[in-house]
Amino acid sequence: VVGSLVNNGHDLTFEVDQTSQWGVNISMGPLSYTYRAANLKVxxxxxxxxxxxxTxxxxxxxAECSEWNGTQSYFRE
Known part of the structure; x- marks a missing residue:
């Protein structure tokens, strides 16, 4: 996975480079769409x-970890 890691003093964020061919796709199971990982925050x-x-x-x-993703069409628009 290609991206950048930034510490802003409140969280540590890994932003996935959406132009890279090495993105992270999430699909199958109960999911109706293919999702693409966008970032991971700690x-x-x-x-x-x-x-x-x-709480x-x-x-x-x-600490708390969260991730955000969008559908493939979100990243194409």
């Missing part, structure tokens, strides 16, 4: 116990 905080953006049962965590 959120963190200045204190170990408060890095996540979301579970009012509990925050050290």
């Amino acid at each position: 959120h963190f905080g200045s204190k170990d116990e408060r890095g996540s953006e979301h 579970i049962a009012d509990r925050a965590f050290v």
